[in-house]
Amino acid sequence: MKRFLIFAGAMVIAPIAMADCQEQLKSLSHQLYGKRAVDDDNLNVCKVWPYSPDKTIMVMLVNQPEERDRDVYDYDVDVVVTDTQSGRILARSYHPHAITNDAIALSHVTIDTARYQLTPKLRAFGVRFNSHGSSRVNPIYYSNLNLYVLKDRALPLMVNQLTVEDFGAEWDGDCAGYSDKTTRTLSISKTSTSGFADLSVHEVSTHTESAKRNNDCEDTAVSKTQANYTLHFNGINYSVDKKQRLFDESQF
Helix, strand or coil: CHHHHHHHHHHHHHHHHHHHHHHHHHHHHHHHHHHHECCCCCCCEEEECCCCCCEEEEEEEEECCCCCCCCCEEEEEEEEEEECCCCCEEEEEEEEEEEEECCEEEEEEEEEEEEEECCCCCEEEEEEEEEEECCCCCCEEEEEEEEEECECCECCEEEEEEEEEEEEEEECCCCCEEEEEEEEEEEEEEEEECCEEEEEEEEEEEEEEEEEECCEEEEEEEEEEEEEEEECECCCCECCCHHHCCCCCCCC
């Protein structure tokens, strides 16, 4: 009966917090950063953590006021875990000048609460930073994943900017052209290193060409390759190889 009451209580907290978390997020962002706060629901996001509903995950983007009117400018990124009911900050990880916007700009941020169980007591959550290019004939899209754990009132970054989706294309604006797409899926391995589960990465890359045939535009998958990698805990975090990171100059 005691276990049932605890579970029922958690179920009551979560719906209330989901309704309030966006307002809590806006309030906290302006409290911390004032005019530097970014008012964009696609970039400032929050989610009650299903694994631990008494906690809410928040991601806040922070403007650089001296750069905002330039063609190239940076965002600071603040990843925060708060108490769901009170909004009190429990832990945070702050990354200055982490995101650069130029011809390729950050379009939206999502919180990933898949079951990233790194140790019996530590479950990670993810933050995905999704960016798009501005060119119509050379479209670009990519998504980079960070993983964090809540440990001793801190949020250590465990996986830094693993590119989980990368799409690029070149075409004539009508039909003829090609595209390359790579997706990576992260899963928990049965093996471990230094007490932390190894992370398995399954990669699929596809090259597609487009051409007009009988007045119809047809896409043909010319090649498809697959590969598997393993990320090992190095005592501090999981090292991400340059081949698995679209931009190695990451500031996270």
